[in-house]
Amino acid sequence: MKGIRLRHLAFTGPTIEPAKLNFVNGLNIIYGASNTGKSFASEAILFMLGAVKKLPENDEIKPYDAVWLGVTLGEEGDFTLYRPIAGGNLKLFPGLISSHPTGKAEVLKWRHKEKAIDTASYRILKALGLHDRWIVRNAGSGEKEQLSIRVLAKYAVVGEEDIMSKRSPVLLSGNHPDRTLEQNLFKLLLTGQDDAAIVTIPTQTERVAAKAGKLELIDDMLAQLDRQLEEESRDRTEAERQLSELEANGTITSAELQTVQAALDQCAAERRGAVDHRQSLTTRAAELDITLERFIKLQAIYSSDLDRLHSIEEGGSLLAAMSERDCPVCGAPPSVVLHSVWNLIGYWRG
Structure with missing residues (x-):
């Protein structure tokens, strides 16, 4: 089985009872009155997947010091992601737990990096079969970026505002610069074909900047030679x-x-x-x-x-x-x- 399944989301602290949210197979909808934590739960899931750097600040999470996200990673089985409330790297424990971990943990970096295999993004994308895919961000130059959980998570965790928005579900961010990226990401999800074969060419701005950098380097070398000649001047x-x-x-x-x-x-x-x-x-x-x-x-x-x-x-x-x-x-x-x-x-x- 390809893919991942969310099992539970739990918050723990030394002086407070754990707060836990369980998930079922398939689509999960979190609903309730205003200011009851719906958006916070969505942000917490993104936080545990390594899609965001930190949690939103509020008074309710001050007594807690850790977050636990139980997941099933395809055929690998059940695991639990652990991350401090303050942020930073994650730990991956075998089995579904919400406190007092047992067994040896695998440390995962929260930030996605190209060709790195020790990140939370890589482990999750590998379970989806998407860990080595590339997406074109700029149609003119063919500029590409490697698929990360930060880009993909918007299709897994959808907030209330995105549900109520009138814009296309393909263009979730609503930012014009991300339009090409989001269209190509949606194409990848529909067809399974990425943009790794696209040839990237430098833009005019990049070429001008590269030329200016080379000229600056040559000027520095000439200036250094001039200083040496002045110091070693001869009759x-x-x-x-x-x-x-x-x-x-x-x-x-x-x-x-x-x-x-x-x-x-x-x-x-x-x-x-x-x-x-x-x-x-x-x-x-x-x-x-x-x-x-x-x-x-x-x-x-x-x-x-x-x-x-x-x-x-x-x-x-x-x-x-x-x-x-x-x-x-x-x-x-x-x-x-x-x-x-x-x-x-x-x-x-x-």
Whole structure:
């Protein structure tokens, strides 16, 4: 359930019995003879909602020191707002009470502030689902203000004069400057759509004031600089001499910078040459590594060939020695021995 419901309004004091007014669900009408407190009750409700700063002064409230307003805040349940007769901030207690509170209270500021969530206005508007709505006050410039309980309360607490007035119920205040605000507020209540999307532009008066403020700020800065120059005034000849020295030093410094830059350029050129030479040496070293690997393989082949030649030489010597003799082992004739030697030499070659 969205919305709030008033439950009771009570006044308490240390030396007097509480004065209490109970409310029922729906529309409540307070009626009676003149000077019986009807308007005061309306003002007291507005006072407890944070819509007004203080209560009207009269002799009847002097014995009392506190006001209690029981409310139901939508789905959050029942609460009681407490506020001193003298005004100031409020306390929000859980449950419906009219004196001797129990439980931890939440302190709420009575004055509405934009983006503040610790105010009575915010808590009540949140229960209504209207805590983040904006209303245009000036149709020409699009000037907006955030909806507050002070603006909305006139539709919740309606006095006798407003009921009897001949003007439109939309324009409750009767003030021409508030006409646009009240029309847009009534539109919000009917449609649920606020004016947050409206673009605000400065008025001519605001632009002139802003320009005048900037000019005044510049004048103040110039005046301050003038005072500093007067306090630190120097002889013109001395200033020109210092300027000449600065220019001479600047010329020398520029020449030194050019010399240093030329040296840096030379070092950069030498570094590029060294890098290129290093790259060339690295490439040459890689080629030499490949060549050495090839020589190592050739050395291995050469050694193998030498071993084969030695075997052939030994075989030839054996052949020459056995050419005309029988085999000393088996007694085979020289022709058989020669054939066997040639086979052995062929095996060695392989």
